[in-house]
Every structure is written in structure tokens, then in C-alpha cells.
Amino acid sequence: MISERAQITLNRQVGIDIWQMRLQTPQIAKAARAGQFVMLQCGTGLDPFLKRPLGIHEIAADFGVITCVYRVVGRGTGLLSKLPVGSQITVLGPCGRPWPQLNAAKAVIIGGGMGIAPLLPLAEDLSARGNTEIYLGANSSDELFALVDFAKCGNLRVATLDGSAGVKGFVTELLPTDLSATEIFACGPLPMMKAVAELAARQNINCWLSLEEHMGCGIGTCMGCVRPIKENDKIVYKRVCREGPVFNATEVVFDD
Amino acid sequence: MISERAQITLNRQVGIDIWQMRLQTPQIAKAARAGQFVMLQCGTGLDPFLKRPLGIHEIAADFGVITCVYRVVGRGTGLLSKLPVGSQITVLGPCGRPWPQLNAAKAVIIGGGMGIAPLLPLAEDLSARGNTEIYLGANSSDELFALVDFAKCGNLRVATLDGSAGVKGFVTELLPTDLSATEIFACGPLPMMKAVAELAARQNINCWLSLEEHMGCGIGTCMGCVRPIKENDKIVYKRVCREGPVFNATEVVFDD
Amino acid sequence: MTELAVNLAGLTLKNPVMTASGTFGFGREYAEFYDLSLLGAVVVKGTTLEKKQGNPPPRIAESIGGMLNSVGLQNPGADEVIANELPFLQQFATIKIVNIAGGTVEQYRAVAEKITASGLADALEVNISCPNVKAGGLAFGTDPLAAAEVTRAVRAVTPLPIILKLSPNVTDIAPIAKACEAEGADGISLINTIAGMVIDLDNRRPFFANKVAGMSGPAVKPVALRFVWQAARAVKIPVIGLGGIMTGRDALEFMLAGATAVQIGSANFYDPASAPRIVREMEQWLEEHRVKDVKELIGALEE
Amino acid sequence: MTELAVNLAGLTLKNPVMTASGTFGFGREYAEFYDLSLLGAVVVKGTTLEKKQGNPPPRIAESIGGMLNSVGLQNPGADEVIANELPFLQQFATIKIVNIAGGTVEQYRAVAEKITASGLADALEVNISCPNVKAGGLAFGTDPLAAAEVTRAVRAVTPLPIILKLSPNVTDIAPIAKACEAEGADGISLINTIAGMVIDLDNRRPFFANKVAGMSGPAVKPVALRFVWQAARAVKIPVIGLGGIMTGRDALEFMLAGATAVQIGSANFYDPASAPRIVREMEQWLEEHRVKDVKELIGALEE
Numbered sequence A, B: 001m002i003s004e005r006a007q008i009t010l011n012r013q014v015g016i017d018i019w020q021m022r023l024q025t026p027q028i029a030k031a032a033r034a035g036q037f038v039m040l041q042c043g044t045g046l047d048p049f050l051k052r053p054l055g056i057h058e059i060a061a062d063f064g065v066i067t068c069v070y071r072v073v074g075r076g077t078g079l080l081s082k083l084p085v086g087s088q089i090t091v092l093g094p095c096g097r098p099w100p101q102l103n104a105a106k107a108v109i110i111g112g113g114m115g116i117a118p119l120l121p122l123a124e125d126l127s128a129r130g131n132t133e134i135y136l137g138a139n140s141s142d143e144l145f146a147l148v149d150f151a152k153c154g155n156l157r158v159a160t161l162d163g164s165a166g167v168k169g170f171v172t173e174l175l176p177t178d179l180s181a182t183e184i185f186a187c188g189p190l191p192m193m194k195a196v197a198e199l200a201a202r203q204n205i206n207c208w209l210s211l212e213e214h215m216g217c218g219i220g221t222c223m224g225c226v227r228p229i230k231e232n233d234k235i236v237y238k239r240v241c242r243e244g245p246v247f248n249a250t251e252v253v254f255d256d
Numbered sequence C, D: 001m002t003e004l005a006v007n008l009a010g011l012t013l014k015n016p017v018m019t020a021s022g023t024f025g026f027g028r029e030y031a032e033f034y035d036l037s038l039l040g041a042v043v044v045k046g047t048t049l050e051k052k053q054g055n056p057p058p059r060i061a062e063s064i065g066g067m068l069n070s071v072g073l074q075n076p077g078a079d080e081v082i083a084n085e086l087p088f089l090q091q092f093a094t095i096k097i098v099n100i101a102g103g104t105v106e107q108y109r110a111v112a113e114k115i116t117a118s119g120l121a122d123a124l125e126v127n128i129s130c131p132n133v134k135a136g137g138l139a140f141g142t143d144p145l146a147a148a149e150v151t152r153a154v155r156a157v158t159p160l161p162i163i164l165k166l167s168p169n170v171t172d173i174a175p176i177a178k179a180c181e182a183e184g185a186d187g188i189s190l191i192n193t194i195a196g197m198v199i200d201l202d203n204r205r206p207f208f209a210n211k212v213a214g215m216s217g218p219a220v221k222p223v224a225l226r227f228v229w230q231a232a233r234a235v236k237i238p239v240i241g242l243g244g245i246m247t248g249r250d251a252l253e254f255m256l257a258g259a260t261a262v263q264i265g266s267a268n269f270y271d272p273a274s275a276p277r278i279v280r281e282m283e284q285w286l287e288e289h290r291v292k293d294v295k296e297l298i299g300a301l302e303e
């Protein structure tokens, strides 16, 4: 885990309310693995005080660079989008556990909304290993990004709620009745992940989900980011930033 | 008085710990007069919360531009110096009363340290009217700025404490025993202004001083920026941001 | 059309946004930025019986996300305020509230009487966060008995609505709020500033001559919300919420917590046009969320 | 060579910088960033007699210049802490302080006994900002009698130095600090978090299940400094100052106000290497100002 002062070398709008930021973070770029996230300072002074967790969208270790794609939803991301190139911010990472990729001979990747962002490094890792099906969904085509990059990594299908790109509907409606996959990796809104988890359970496929929770430290000390997780028939609070963000779908409690 | 969102178009170091910032503030540039100041937001979020008062160093109304020259002394100015070109900050101004210039047929301008900054627009105004003697002092040549600009406006003499530029010593030591001026305008450290005030009193010259105090609002409502000021034999607290920053030397109380 | 008007102790405010005492002078300076008639009410600088010179400078310090002040109630005294300041405000179609303060109960009574007699105020806000000379410098507002005594004294001399302004420097706000209510307060407002200290490290001395000063600004918002929520549950009279309000969303949060109206304080320093901006932002949020009447939100927190 | 060591209730800290309970886990995570032996002391997460599951999420909110938490003391319980957490810390040459909490006086006594018996703690910090079940949920730390009772109970069962951690949610800190001192506390630490509230406007409900949460971070510094100054004037035992410390300058300000040592809390979240950085910054300031021994600054505010 590294805390690094990073220069912003790109910060541009790539969709409605969606921005991409490139950061010069040599050490974090070197250590980062697919599925991990960073904690980003969103301003120059002590406001915003807490860093924002953002999935790592691209890792270019050789260039000492990572990128994040973020939606402007509140104050922090709003201020982040206004930082000009050349600004310096502190970045903490890589945080959390990466996607486990042991048996991913035939993998299915399912991303919804901003959940698409942290799936790209996984898709790239898996593309070398075998057959990857990639399903991405969003409200509309303006909120889809990195499609060209994903398409290079496997078989890509897209859904949008308004039908402006791909099939009209939820991303889960794209999925074939029989996935015949060894592993599912999903990130997106909770209802989407719930549907994916149920499907995986029915078809007995190992399924991994990436969760979100409000965070204090991002490294496991504040006990702030817990989610209820099943462990030996009991439900315990586990830290999204340390034991997560990736959990096995069978552990995740959806209705707390 | 105007509150304006301004783009930073220049922010460069011009001396040891001294920076110059150019701001795109069309409305303030139009309204500003020599001796007034602006309140500058020093960051992107709500920290720093209070704006910093800085004298207006250049007014280019036609280009919608003002510049300030500031010394990095604490958190606010430190953060200000790190804002890259392209950043947007809020600027409030023009604040305070300008230098009165009614009888300035033969004017003497005395600036010490950062007190030099707000004297340039005055020197420019006066240069059109007559004979202006300009005396500037600083600790060392690294802390002197805008000398070429001042030299265009009148007879310029310089002193530095370490002798690295001009005469070695305090700026007040440059002053001739008989100033034979109609008006003195001074801005700088309190001891310098005290010496100037005493000299003006001895020679019976009308003398104006620009004061500093910690500010809340910059516009006269918080009663935060008061200095003790003589008024009809009594001492009352007057607002530097409203009744000042320029006061007549005979009103100023030096030992509170 | 979204209804923004609220009723406050018999007064109708065109919207719930008021200015906070001491952050708005007597309105003159902000009138350079906008028409004060846009506001629900204006609360002017704390006014005392006699002219007050205030504390020596420095009076203002910054803290992270906020500020501290030690102005010490500098004001020209009730007579001057009546003669030279309040007349200016009469041109604006807004409720005028005079904030009053004193060091003794007798002073509160006397200044309330003068302001009432002037006919220039629609209501009085009684700041009981001032040091109580008799109680060894502790604020009237930190003790239910002292708060009751001031309320009773002011109540006795004015028919105007009186709003008691409470201090957050207490263990439990409920008994103090209740004491004011029991003595006839028409409303309470809170929070006043939180007692804080700034130290000038390099000179090894307190930054303020008074040592302890008052903290305000967005940093205090969560504390203010908590006090407003607790006070609103304790009394039936209307509560005016303030402390760190910077946006329309902030203002609406205070209303959910139980406030009938809100005051804008330090935000005026951050952005001189804060108060009318906050009115607009409130209206916009209400429209977006299809709330027809802002009064629906008062105390509407689902718990 | 600048002397940084301070004496605290019989313990020698190599420097005045400690970590604050609940912001440092049990040290493991920060050990990835630096050698914990650089610190004067480590205070671990609040430990209760039994395992505590804590409050449901969300537990963290941001405020301007700070944050609020409603963790609810999630911890594995004293036995687990002794078996699996404290042993890890023994490799570091720093003072180990276990922060303990309970809902009843009996629970405080029992957990103090267990931790003492383990031999793995150099001192106990007793968090009395927990809700007192008997007193209807008010914190022990808001009442001098309850504070005295907890102090007495813990004092009776441990020979270790005990530091009582006080709440800032009180009108007057002096009687509470004095009550702890009278019952044999070896030191006091303050401030714990300030009670605050966050409202989820769009859903019209309190953001935290518990409604009221605890505010910390740089926003609270002026309030913390004031409490530390007031407490240090009230008692003779050492005071540990905390609340919003972000820099070496902040830490030295607390020492001027009367603190013998300081704790670094939320700053750990802002910058994981805050604590050793603050040690360096203190040392640098002392060198620049030719102060040979940091102890010279304790309570050295010129008033």
C-alpha cells in the first residue's frame, strides 16, 4: 500500500457527467492489480477531507500511469472534475483485494453503470487466458465508455435502458439462459449484482462481485466501510476496503 | 463591489517566496482604483474558508485583467501558489478606499516589502500628473519586483537590508531630510510606516498609509478587521476593509 | 409554483431564509449585492443598550472549514441603531429582526424596550450567549435558570415576538429550550458560535486577547443540525436553525431536523450573495422533488 | 539534539506523539507504511469485554473539514484482542495503550482486569464517552459522578496507569476532569468526538442508523484546543490533547495549551504516515526555534 503525490495529466469529460482522469503514480501503477481501487484526494486543501474510492480503470505500469473513470455525483467528484491538468493530488493505493482469477478458463464479465470502470484491467488479464464474454449495460449510450478497449478483450455485448446503444433493456437481459462459464465477475448497481448472484447460484458458477461502501481510511483501520457478509451461517461485518471490494457472491447479503 | 469567478491565467514565482498572479476579472478590473484590494479564494473547496486580502498590483481594465503579487507566508498563500493556470477561483472586490490623489502635485511614494505591490497603480496614476519620487525597500534584491514598471512612473530609488540592490539599509534611510512634497503615500511594515508618519508630521506633509488586519468579509459587515483610529481626540475601532485600508497618517495609532 | 412562505411566531416570512446576526451588519453592505427584499427576514448586528467598542484586534481567525471571531459585540448602541441604522432597512419588503444582547438582565430589558418603542423592528432575537456578569462570566444561555430569567424580563416589556438565541456550549439543550418556552419565548434560534481557541504558536500566546472565541462556518454544520434536532423535539415553539449553512440543501436539512426557518451566517463572507442564492437553491430542490410547500419539510425527518 | 521524550504517568514516551483509538486499528495496517517504533505510544481500537458487532453501515460521512463516524465500537472482544492483536504490537519499541469501553461500570472493571492480566499493555485509556445504559444513554463522560464511578472501578483492579478519555459534549469540563483526578486517574485525554448529525436530504432520513454520530478531524481543532486548555488548568495530572491534529504545529499548539502528549486521529486517514511526519515536523520546529526540550512548551502559553 502506497501513498503517493500524483500529477493529473488528463482530466476530460467522456460522457454525460462521466470523466476520465489520468494520474502519474509510478509506484501505485507498479503494484496495482485488476479489481483494486485507489483513494483520491479531490481538492487542494483539507476540503474534501476524505479521499474518494475509485476503481482502477487502466494500469500502465511501464508509464507509471493509472486512469480512473468517474461519474460526478456529489461534491467530491464535482470538485475532482474541476481540477486542471497540472494539479497535484494525493493518491492512496492500490487498495483492496484484486479479482481472483484462478480458474477463469471461461469467464463472464458483467458491468453496469460505473461498475464498468474497474472491469477493464480484468478483461485485459483474462483475454490472454481464454474465452471471455463481456456484457456491459448503462442507462444510455452517453454513459458507456471504453467499449473499444473491452471489445479487444473478448466477446462484447452491450445493453442500454433507452436503447441508444446495443439492446434495449437491462444488461442482465443480455445473458443467455445457460452461461456455461467457469467464473463470473460482476460490478454494478446492487440490483444488477443480486440478479447475477442468483443466476450464478442457479447455474452453480463461481461468481465474484465488487461492492461499494462509504469509506474513511481505505486501508482497514477505521472499521467504517463494512458490509454484512455471510461467514459460517453467521452474518458478520467485513471491511470492503480490506476483505473486499471483491467478495464471493455466496457471501454477499443483499437485503440489509 | 463585485464577486466574480475568475480564471487564473498566470501564476509564477517572481522572487524568493514571492509570486505573481494574473486573474481574468473583467468587472473588477473595470471598477478598480489604485490602492484598493481584492479578496481571493485560495483553493477549490471550502478550505481555506476565508478569502485572503491582496492589494491590486496591476489594473488592465481594457483586457479585463488584474494582477496581484503575494508573498507565501502561510497556508492560504501556500495553496494559492500551487493553483495551476486554468484554475477558477472567486474574487471579491474592489475592496476598500483608493488612495486619495487630490493635491498630489509633488508626490512621494514609499514602499517596503510586500507593501510595494499596491503602490504601482498609484505610481502610474501620479506619473501623468507630475513629479513623483519613488522609494522602495526590501530585505534583499530577491524580494524586489516591478522595478522597471516603477521606474517608468517617476524617480526611483531602492534600498535593501543586505545591500544586494540599491543602497544598503532601510528604505526610510533613503529619504532626504527635506522631502518638499505635497503628499506622501506609504505602504509597508508598521515600523516603516511609523517612521514615515513621524517624518511627515515633522515636515507638515499630508501623508497616507495603507494598513493591514485579519479579515472576515472584506466588505464591512463582520467588524473583524478593525484598527484603533484617532477621531476627535478619541480612539475608535474602524474597519480597514471599509474606512481603510488607506488612512491619513495622523489618524493611525501605532502602539496598540 | 412552490410555496416558500413560513409562519414564524405570528410573522409571515416570504421564504425561510434569514440572515444571521453579526454576519450582515445592518444590511447596507449586502444591499450593494442584491435586493434585501428577496429575503425572508434580516437579523441585524447584536445591539446593546450603550455603544460597545468591542475587543481589540485581531478579531478573526480561520480554522479548517470555518472561522473564529472575537468581535465582542462592537455596535453603536441602541439609540444610534434606531436613529441611523434601522431606518435604512425600512425600504425593503422583508421582516426586520433586531438581535439584542446585554451583560445583565436589566440591560436586556432596557434595550428590548428601546427597540420596541422605535417601531422599527418586527421581532427581537435575544442573544443569551453573552457572559453573565453575575454568574462569573458564564453565558446566560448555558443555564436554564438564567435563560428563563432573561426571557421573562424581555417578555415583560415587549409585545413583539421574541426569539431566544441559544448557545451550543452545553451538555443538554432541552432544559434550556424548555425554560425559554415556559417563560413565553415565541421561538428559539440556534446555534450561536461554538467556543474555541486559536493559538499563535510562534509567539506562544493565545491568538485572541479574550483567549476563547466563537467558531462558525460549514465546519460546525453537523453539530448545529444535532442541536436543532434535539431542540425541536424538546419544544413546541418554532425553531430557527443555523450553523454552517452554505447551500439550499443545507438549509433544507435544517428544516427536516425541525427548523421552521434558517439563518445564513458565515456563508455571507464566503459568498456575499449567499442568502438569495440559497433561496433559489431551495426552490429548485423543492421543484425537482415536487414538493409544493416548503412547510411540508419542517420536522419531516423519517426516524 | 532536541529532547522529545515526555513522561506520562510514570511512562516515558520517546516523543509526545501517540495514535488515537479507533483510527489506528491494532497497528497492523500502518505498520505497512512505517516503523511503529517511531511513535511515542500506540493506542489501539476501543476494546470491550465481549465481541461487538458495531452499527450497521453506513458508518462514515464527510463533513466540511472533518468527518463523522458511527462505528459503534466494532471489535473482537478482550480475549481475541489479547490473543491475536496485542501480540503483534510487542515487536515495536513503543508504549502500548489499550483503549477500553463498556456499557456498565462492571464491564469497564472486567475488561480492565483482563487487559491488565494479559501483561500486553503499558497503560489503559478508559473511554467514558460511551452511553451509560443506566443513565438512559447519556455518556458516562458527561456527568462528574458517573465519570468518578468508572474511574474508581478501573482504579481498583489495575496497577497500570489509567487515562480517562473525556467527552467534549459538556458545558464545563473542569468538574469532570477533577472527578477523574480525585478517583486516581493518572491522566486524562480529550477530546473524543463531538456529537453531530448528518441528514440524507433526498431520502429525508438521518444518514446514520444511530442518528447522532461523532465528529472529528481538523474542523474540530479550535474546540479541542479550548477543552484541553480548560482541562489542563483544572487538574494536576497530565493531559493528552487531541482533536483535529494534522501537523507538527498543531501538536505543539496543544502542548502550549497544556498537553503533555498528543494523539493523532483522523489525520491517519488523510495521510497514513501522519504520525511520524508530525514527530518530524515537531522536531524541526523546535530546532528552528532553538527549543532544546519539548517539555518546555507544556502549558507554556503566555496569558
Ligand SMILES: Cc1cc2nc3c(=O)[nH]c(=O)nc-3n(C[C@H](O)[C@H](O)[C@H](O)COP(=O)(O)OP(=O)(O)OC[C@H]3O[C@@H](n4cnc5c(N)ncnc54)[C@H](O)[C@@H]3O)c2cc1C
Pocket (backbone or CB within 6 Å): A037, A050, A051, A052, A053, A054, A055, A056, A068, A069, A070, A071, A072, A073, A074, A075, A076, A077, A078, A114, A117, A118, A211, A212, A213, A214, A215, A240, A245, D061, D062
Ligand atoms: C471500491 C469502490 C470503487 C469505486 N469505483 C468507482 C469508479 O470507478 N467510478 C465511479 O464513478 N465511482 C466509483 N465508486 C463510487 C465513488 O466512490 C462515489 O461515487 C464517490 O465517492 C462519490 O463522491 P462524491 O463526493 O461525489 O459524492 P457525495 O455523495 O457528495 O459523497 C459524500 C461521501 O460519501 C461517499 N460516497 C458517496 N457515494 C459513495 C459510493 N457509491 N461508494 C462509496 N462511497 C460513497 C463519498 O466518498 C464521500 O465520502 C467506487 C466506490 C467504491 C467503494
Ligand SMILES: Cc1cc2nc3c(=O)[nH]c(=O)nc-3n(C[C@H](O)[C@H](O)[C@H](O)COP(=O)(O)OP(=O)(O)OC[C@H]3O[C@@H](n4cnc5c(N)ncnc54)[C@H](O)[C@@H]3O)c2cc1C
Pocket (backbone or CB within 6 Å): B037, B050, B051, B052, B053, B054, B055, B056, B068, B069, B070, B071, B072, B073, B074, B075, B076, B077, B078, B114, B117, B118, B211, B212, B213, B214, B215, B240, B245, C061, C062
Ligand atoms: C488590505 C490588505 C492588502 C494586502 N496586500 C497584500 C499584497 O499585495 N501582497 C501580499 O503578499 N500580502 C498582502 N497582504 C497580506 C496578506 O493578506 C497576508 O499575507 C495573507 O492573508 C496571509 O495568508 P496565509 O493564509 O498565507 O497566512 P496565514 O497566517 O496562514 O493566514 C491565517 C489567517 O490570517 C490572515 N492573515 C495573516 N497575515 C495577514 C496579514 N498580514 N494581513 C491580513 N490578514 C492576514 C489570513 O488572511 C488568514 O485569514 C495584504 C493584507 C491586507 C489586509
Ligand SMILES: Cc1cc2nc3c(=O)[nH]c(=O)nc-3n(C[C@H](O)[C@H](O)[C@H](O)COP(=O)(O)O)c2cc1C
Pocket (backbone or CB within 6 Å): B216, B222, B223, B224, C020, C021, C022, C023, C045, C046, C047, C069, C071, C073, C099, C127, C165, C191, C192, C193, C215, C216, C217, C218, C220, C242, C243, C244, C245, C263, C264, C265, C266, C267
Ligand atoms: C463575525 C461574527 C459576528 C457575530 N456576531 C453575533 C452577534 O452580534 N449576535 C449574535 O447573536 N450572534 C453573532 N454571531 C453568531 C452568528 O449569528 C451565528 O450564530 C454563527 O455564526 C453560526 O452560524 P454560521 O455558522 O452560519 O456562521 C456572529 C458570528 C460571526 C461569524
Ligand SMILES: Cc1cc2nc3c(=O)[nH]c(=O)nc-3n(C[C@H](O)[C@H](O)[C@H](O)COP(=O)(O)O)c2cc1C
Pocket (backbone or CB within 6 Å): A216, A222, A223, A224, D020, D021, D022, D023, D045, D046, D047, D069, D071, D073, D099, D127, D165, D191, D192, D193, D215, D216, D217, D218, D220, D242, D243, D244, D245, D263, D264, D265, D266, D267
Ligand atoms: C472512525 C473512528 C473510530 C473511533 N473509535 C474510537 C474508539 O474506539 N475509542 C475511543 O476512545 N475513541 C474513538 N474515536 C475517537 C478518536 O480517538 C478521537 O478522540 C477523535 O477522532 C478526535 O480526534 P481527531 O480529530 O484527531 O480524529 C474514533 C474516531 C474515529 C474517527
Ligand code: FES
Pocket (backbone or CB within 6 Å): A214, A215, A216, A217, A218, A219, A220, A221, A222, A223, A224, A225, A226, A239, A240, A241, A242
Ligand atoms: S475504509 Fe476504513 S476500514 Fe475500510
Ligand code: FES
Pocket (backbone or CB within 6 Å): B214, B215, B216, B217, B218, B219, B220, B221, B222, B223, B224, B225, B226, B239, B240, B241, B242
Ligand atoms: S473584514 Fe469584515 S468588516 Fe472588514
